Amino acid sequence: MSNLNESDIQSFIDAVSSFFFQVTQEKVGIRAAYLVEGGIPATTFDLTSYITLSGAFTGRVYFSAPRVMVAHLLLTMQEPDRGDERLLDAVGEIANTISGNARKHFGETMQISVPVTQATEHDWLNSVVSPRSYVILVKWKQYRASVVVDIQHTD
């Protein structure tokens, strides 16, 4: 069960917003709430990556996005290779950047792993995350993606 406070959650929202703005120079739409209380499903898209936390925190931070959105993002970044391997690499880098940036708020006691990436089926996230996970829905251009924060303090 998550035991994060409002400023903890805000650090992830800020990290997601900052990533898209820095890379695309465009603002993203954000809607965020706890999975159970807010009624937002932990929406799973085609490609998902996650970072595993250790140290003063346990759990995972997930990023999931449709293939077409990631390809568009790579096009914006002028990346010529938009094959499957690069798309997975991109979702991994996004999860890594969001988690790494959030560490500015949590401090160095939050250790983060290298990203794990995979193609995912519908509803996969809901089968692996805890009911008290925090879901951040991201809207960039006409696309939607999700960040799921399923972490807790260990101390």
Add this chain to the structure above:
Amino acid sequence: MKLLIVDDSAIIRSRIARILNDSRLKSIDVVGMAQNGMEAISLFLQNTPDIVTMDITMPKMDGVDCTEKMISLYPECNILVISALSDKATALKALKKGARGFLYKPFTDEELIAAFLELTNS
């Protein structure tokens, strides 16, 4: 000047090379790209680069240990750490091991070029 790019993300390696290639820093020649610290050390020994861009969170050997190893082999090497780990402690740790600069991800084209200009001018 010879540049080695070290990052476990292929899109970041490709992006750094593309930005520098398109910039006015024409004297920079990318001599290698590595996806982890172990591979980076091998390429470092083969090419003795003047500048290295170094990620921190990587498999096999992380960027802090890799920086320490490279500086012990070639203390004159200019290492620019480029990492998403935006806490001060990580930056200080890398600088203590001999890195000459730190750039946070995500970065813009202009921020990368500015970091390189600062590094090459110093």
